[in-house]
Amino acid sequence: MQLAEVLGQVVSTVKEPGLEGLTLLLVRDTEEPSGPGYVAVDVVGAGVGEIVLVATGGAARVAAGAAIPTDRAVVAIADTVIRSGAVTYSKS
Amino acid sequence: MQLAEVLGQVVSTVKEPGLEGLTLLLVRDTEEPSGPGYVAVDVVGAGVGEIVLVATGGAARVAAGAAIPTDRAVVAIADTVIRSGAVTYSKS
């Protein structure tokens, strides 16, 4: 999974039926802050500014459901990131 | 999914039977505007210049059908993109 920050949301009226009723979050990997944003289905109720874990590929459909045509899903909200024994992120 | 702009279309006569009758859109990620274009099967009736969501890998076949040999599908047309609380794209 990627560590990512929730930046915002995408709203769409015309879409594949499997995406109906789902929240489409705009996120960006925190390990590549200059990298591109992308869109992930939310399954954990994440909000803007939160640091989350995003699963890619088939893993996104394990989380969102096999009939959901998504390749990305937010599967966890990070509380703490520990790196070399030190807490480098803590959700306040 | 990737946010992408529809640039055009690819026409092909000699192709795998599963691709018959499908629209093959040429798209490019809007988050990487200098990046390469690629080709996605359209399942939502998107037109040139529209901002869409493209699903990659198995998700493309959830949308297009399991027997369609595509790794990309346009699965939604974006109406609005909201980033840090501000609307950064709105389909006019």
Add this chain to the structure above:
Amino acid sequence: MQLAEVLGQVVSTVKEPGLEGLTLLLVRDTEEPSGPGYVAVDVVGAGVGEIVLVATGGAARVAAGAAIPTDRAVVAIADTVIRSGAVTYSKS
């Protein structure tokens, strides 16, 4: 799918049985002409110099067969590429 040019071919005697009898084309994405070449199973009879569509991942096995251990397949020969309303490639 990726737009790619057929550069040549790879010949192999010692290989996984599922690859027996298949043509292994060496191709390179036309949208990234300085990018690396890679090898794709041909299912449409493409020739050197032709512009083709290459499917990646499970899509390659939808085209080539589920028992073929390939992650890339040439699934279409492009006749025309239309970009912003103009024909930018036409197979002559």
Add this chain to the structure above:
Amino acid sequence: MQLAEVLGQVVSTVKEPGLEGLTLLLVRDTEEPSGPGYVAVDVVGAGVGEIVLVATGGAARVAAGAAIPTDRAVVAIADTVIRSGAVTYSKS
């Protein structure tokens, strides 16, 4: 698989049920030391500083279980890496 170093861990309370009880390791590819870190489910009991093998995509769920929404799993701890006949890494 990628050769990667275990850097630390991510702790999450709000997560997809399939991730309950699993250790989420923060790792980084040793072949790309300036590359981004990412998060992998641990199935071998790896510790910080160890060099491990990380499987990506469906391979992660072969290791962790089909119902686990992860796209990365630590599937082996490396004892020795041999390159051009020389041992370039040895777990001491």
Add this chain to the structure above:
Amino acid sequence: MQLAEVLGQVVSTVKEPGLEGLTLLLVRDTEEPSGPGYVAVDVVGAGVGEIVLVATGGAARVAAGAAIPTDRAVVAIADTVIRSGAVTYSKS
């Protein structure tokens, strides 16, 4: 598939059971010689210095077996690479 050179091997004692008894080759893409190495399960008996074809993702498990948690497998040994009509590699 990627054209790759076999650089060496990784030895691991603590590993997911599905990897038991398999040779884990360290390889690097020949089309990206400055790129990172990675680890692939060998199914064709390739040796150091040989040019091989590596399949990625589910294709690796078509070759190695569905229960093997690998995302890469060496599926062929290249005899000849032909590029624009000229032989650019020949196994001597």
